[in-house]
Amino acid sequence: MRRSRAADPRGRAADRGSRTVTLTGLVAATALTASLTAACGGGTSTDTEGGNTDPKTLTYWATNQGASLEHDKKVLTPELKKFERQTGIKVKLEVIPWSDLLNRILAATTSGQGPDVLNIGNTWSASLQATGALLPFDDKTFAKIGGKDRFVPSALASTGTAGKDPAAVPLYSLAYGLYYNKARFDEAGIDEPPATWSELVAAGRKLTKGGKYGLAVEGANLAENSHHAFVFSQQHGGDFFDSEGKPTFTTAANVKAVKQYVDLLAGDKIAAPGNAEYAQNQSLKDFATGKAAMLLWQAADTTLKSHGMKPGDYGIAPVPVQSGAPGQGRNVNSMVAGINISVFKNSDNLDGALKFVKFMTSDTEQKHLNSTYGAIPPVKSAQDGGTFSTPAQKVLRETLATSAAPLPQVPDESKFETLVGTAMKELFADAAAGRQVTEKSVRDRLAKAQQQMQS
Incomplete structure (x- = not known):
């Protein structure tokens, strides 16, 4: 689960595919x-x-x-x-x-x-x-x-x-690594891959034009969603479980983390609205064909090759952090x-x-x-x-x-991936439909997920 490869369980993989389960x-x-x-x-x-x-x-x-x-x-x-x-x-x-x-x-x-x-x-x-x-x-x-x-x-x-x-x-x-299309970067005059999220958004806006986008995401891939939520939460100093293994989904750090990731489509608009429906490996095809210039993924080489992309066509850089090293919060950039x-x-x-x-x-x-x-x-x-x-x-x-x-090694970890991943899928769907994603709407979705986790 992920894909993960882990994610995932994209707990992920080479290219793990979606770690989505019922x-x-x-x-x-x-x-x-x-x-x-x-x-x-x-x-x-x-x-x-x-x-x-x-x-x-x-x-x-x-x-x-x-x-x-x-x-x-x-x-x-x-x-x-x-x-x-x-x-x-x-x-x-x-x-x-x-x-x-x-x-x-x-x-x-x-x-x-x-x-x-x-x-x-x-x-x-x-x-x-x-x-x-x-x-x-x-x-x-x-x-x-x-x-x-x-x-x-x-x-x-x-x-x-x-x-x-x-x-x-x-x-x-x-x-996870940040895959970037070298030709698209050259065309946009971007000399090096972004190291922080603000740099990624800025680069993504330069790359989003003419029906092409800066980044590809998979908004309906539950494992991918939960993996990125975990990483963003770590970077904001948070976690989804406390020391006793109890869920803490609605903390300020987790709300901020989920909103920041969903905002790559909802607010920053550097990912295509249709990405909200992507569930398994569809983002890799968009990246391989040049429709998207960046991709956050694990070991995508095999699948990219199957779509006709050569290893020399792309680079791999570390996933960005909030404000550079050492920066603020934690510099965890992958599960x-x-x-x-x-x-x-x-x-x-x-x-x-x-x-x-x-x-x-x-x-x-x-x-x-x-x-x-x-x-x-x-x-x-x-x-x-x-x-x-x-x-x-x-x-x-x-x-x-x-x-x-490592993702939380608790007995209910698999359930966490599904519930938080589903909450984010719904938020991506809201964004694609033109509905605003706010801190309140994020907190409400996470509160629902936490309630289901505890039931």
Whole structure:
């Protein structure tokens, strides 16, 4: 969720697509308890210790990281064949779109018809951890996949509730960047990408003319909305939950944050009114075709290429902050985005599942898959090399290392993404329809979301 890639859960991804899920599914996620006993996996074992009735098979649900589900299958299938040659274990692959993934996971926990291993948006980690359905990665389990110290600390921070054994391990790390069209910038006489939001708005106004706009947003993408709300809130010194995990949606900082983001379309008018209806990856096409000159996204390279845009046509800069470094407030300019890989606790092939996780997080696979998807390896030893040392990747690596923050690791995080994302979708719709977006209207929408969160 995001997309996130995370967002998202655009908890996001390469190009995670929309991390949008139904509210019904999210409520169900938080309602499930640790007493889940449904068996998920490839076998039919009756062994209460989780024995391997069929140790030569695994089922794997992968997330949509590339331009299409078919593209992901082409990327992953050779790697799964490699794993089979190394271990003798055959992996049955299904790539699941983000719009379906969480509900599929929930159905698996209750029906017993699910995978052994699955990808999740990292922003969902605490929510899914609360169900009790995922295998905890304690020290003993981490040792089976090469050790906990191999992973980047910021990526590990988005694997579950603090103080508990992680419910997943990082697979692909992502951060938001500001993508900008070099030709459009040259035409407008803009010498360098904006570093603050006031500079971005000023540049966006120069770029908005002749049916083209300065920035593309996705106003109907719930995960993208919530991710940007979180970042803006951090920059204004706020948060959406207090230290006890209770929602604080209507604080002055959060109202200011949501209004500032929605105002990119509503007040500043540097995004097209039609962007209010964009829900999944449509903004990338606008950017790739020159209709929009800037884009806030995670690992968009694969999708931009599918739309005919070459890497040399655009640059990637850090997402702007409020008033420069150190400036006012916090300089958080991205959530810690990415994809985690998890194991169902009741899998009939736990040994094979952990071998597969070890394979997917090996240096070789981390370098190959993250470079293919335009992501950053969360395994420290896999980050060396030319692919991850380009100027663009350096920007994203620096963001993850110094200025990204994990979304709240609370059990209701998934519900937060849906409710706040929906409130912002409604505000974008108001703006597109010509209705004024005010601090009061923002506060009212957030108050409604908070009330639903607490019900």
